[in-house]
Amino acid sequence: MICVRTNINFFFTWTIKYDRMEKEFVLKKIGAKIKEVRISKGLSQVELVARMEISTDPNNISRLEAGRSNLTMFTLYRLSKALEVPMKDLIDVDLTRN
Numbered sequence: 001m002i003c004v005r006t007n008i009n010f011f012f013t014w015t016i017k018y019d020r021m022e023k024e025f026v027l028k029k030i031g032a033k034i035k036e037v038r039i040s041k042g043l044s045q046v047e048l049v050a051r052m053e054i055s056t057d058p059n060n061i062s063r064l065e066a067g068r069s070n071l072t073m074f075t076l077y078r079l080s081k082a083l084e085v086p087m088k089d090l091i092d093v094d095l096t097r098n
Contacts, residue, residue: 022060028067029093035065037090080089 038048038061045058045065063069071079080087 023070024067025094025097027070028093029095030071030091031065031067032095034083034090037085038065041083043083048079048082052078053065053082062068 038045043051046059046062049056049058060069064071064075073081076087080090083090
């Protein structure tokens with residue numbers, strides 16, 4: 001019984017850690033893509049926020065680009081409008097690991 005419980009606890013702990021690592025990986029990839037598009041458009045983070053026409057701090061853009069914040073679909077929509085690209089372009093990232 002103890003062995004089974006230990007294995008189950010290990011499995012759930014590993015699964016939670018793996019899910020967190022996977023989430024961080026995906027957020028960093030999408031954030032890097034947003035930054036790449038912003039820079040290609042010649043915009044600063046402050047200019048991007050102004051174009052988004054929402055009340056937010058440029059630090060939020062910094063967190064998104066660094067993959068430290070989970071963006072909502074509405075934020076993705078506002079980013080795509082401000083950057084003048086389809087939403088799909090902001091999430092079209094290579095998720096293969098090196």
